[in-house]
Amino acid sequence: MTARLGRAYNPAMTLSIGILGLGALGTLMAWHWRDHDCMVISKDGKPVFRQLVTANNTDQLQLAHWQNENLDWLVITTKAADTLSAITPLAEHLHRIKRIVLLQNGMGQQEAVANWLSTQSKAPELWLASSTEGAYRQNHNDVVYAGQGQTLIGRYQEGPDQDTQDHDCLPSNTVYVPDMLDRLRHKLAINAVINPLTALYRCHNGELVRHSDYRQHLQRLAAEIAGLYAFLNWSLPWDLITQAEQIATATAANQSSTLQDVLQQRPTELPYINGYLLAQAEQHGYALPHCAELMTQLGN
Structure with a gap:
């Protein structure tokens, strides 16, 4: 099912987006989302500097550290094995997060996160994403944009009465699909x-x-x-x-x-x-x- 492809992004809407796991893919997505209010969740509480290298340019990125502001999206781009250990320290701040999206390789961690969220009060919605974008780290601070692709996003569980207005609140360069598990x-x-x-x-x-x-x-x-x-x-x-x-x-x-x-x-x-x-x-x-x-x- 791809009936709702294309209902992806309202350019007039600035979203607050936190990124947990600023590796190659996380850096690339932060570059795509540079017109949003994009922040990084880091252990040391300091801003993070990156360079995104494209075929024609090198763009400087400076991401502020998340200071527990309200977030429209918390995007997890850590390795799959690190997912739970990365998000469980945020338990007391979950009421400030509207949606968590897992943008990672592999499967199994999605169910683990869903089970953990079910034990939390005021848990965010759980969303999933998958990207064919290509990026790799050239060194600690430089990420090379190696290949343009598509990033699909959808809920972990679909329901018939869910608010379709959410589809207009997606981060730029993402496309909503209703069958993300498939x-x-x-x-x-x-x-x-x-x-x-x-x-x-x-x-x-x-x-x-x-x-x-x-x-x-x-x-x-x-x-x-x-x-x-x-x-x-x-x-x-x-x-x-x-x-x-x-x-x-x-x-x-x-x-x-x-x-x-x-x-x-x-x-x-x-x-x-x-x-x-x-x-x-x-x-x-x-x-x-x-x-x-x-x-x-x-x-x-």
């Missing part, structure tokens, strides 16, 4: 194919298609994951093998986020990608041998 599952399927394989073979995305052995591995893994989706009655709008090959080709020069984490010796998000699928499979007695083997090989 959209996240679609992205999860692609990430569960491309991310672990690029990390395993230490290769750019395009090599998964150009190298015959890698391509065969991609096809086996994609077929296995597509089988799980069919078993769970999760929708896929395309053939997963074909789509994964097309995306790997279209992003041939890219390094997946998982490969970047491996090369930088950081924990990966695979527990929230392939690990999430393995947990779903185990819950239903469904075997994912290729997926399980990859997780073992990559030390997850």
Whole structure:
């Protein structure tokens, strides 16, 4: 369902937006939202300086520290594993936040946040987002805008009587969709194919298609994951093998986020990608041998 695509942004409305997790994607979104009242939630309470490098320009960004002002949106762009530990210290300030949106890779953390919010009084609405924008950190302060994409946003749970006026209060460069959980599952399927394989073979995305052995591995893994989706009655709008090959080709020069984490010796998000699928499979007695083997090989 995409009937409400395009009801995205009222340019006359200035929103108050807090960002928790000012990495590459968080910095890019802050740049998109520079005409809003954008703040950063940081541990040291100091303003944050960043540079956003585009093909034609370098823009300076200075984000004030959030001083517990009312927020229209609190945008979480931390790693999935850090989500709860990042937001639980904000419990006493939740009454000042109208909406929390999780803009992250992977799945599993959404349910954990929803469960935590259900225990809080005056909890904000929970929203989800997914972006195909490309960005990476060149150094501590500089972020490179590597590829223009689309950022979709929608509620964690839709209800028939929810206020459609909320759709006019979205941050700029976001597009409302009513089926975000399905959209996240679609992205999860692609990430569960491309991310672990690029990390395993230490290769750019395009090599998964150009190298015959890698391509065969991609096809086996994609077929296995597509089988799980069919078993769970999760929708896929395309053939997963074909789509994964097309995306790997279209992003041939890219390094997946998982490969970047491996090369930088950081924990990966695979527990929230392939690990999430393995947990779903185990819950239903469904075997994912290729997926399980990859997780073992990559030390997850």
